[in-house]
Amino acid sequence: MSVSPRKTRRPRPSAPAAPLGPERIEEWPDGDWVIRPVPGAAATKAYRCPGCDQEIYPGTAHVVVWPNHAGVASRRHWHTVCWQRRLQRRPG
Template structure:
């Protein structure tokens, strides 16, 4: 995942946040929980998870979406049969 991890507080929880370089994301696609759009393979982004969460709690975010997470109103709801990355 690359270096430079940091801790942030969000929604009353401590979160671990790490940058993911484009090279380490090559061949993988993720769905950003902030905008519900796909993060294409090879695109630098962030991975964030609650400090006391497990590996299944990790979520991959666009950098801009993570930075704007407090300005978003309601959660984007994915359609029932949309892929989940």
């Protein structure tokens, strides 16, 4: 009886994450905000946009935003257009 050699599977190296865009600070009437673009290739999870309350699907380019005076724990993921038009929205 012959025994076949045991094949061991090596884990494949994970693909490197797509780089995020550079952080920048934008001055708005409601304060200074840190903005970081997220390219579609780096967007691997779904998020809820606080501007339109719709889902940002994986693979969708968007921005991550947080107040300059706060830390990244305050960050929120926004559709880029929702972020740009947020001060034009009517309350409620």
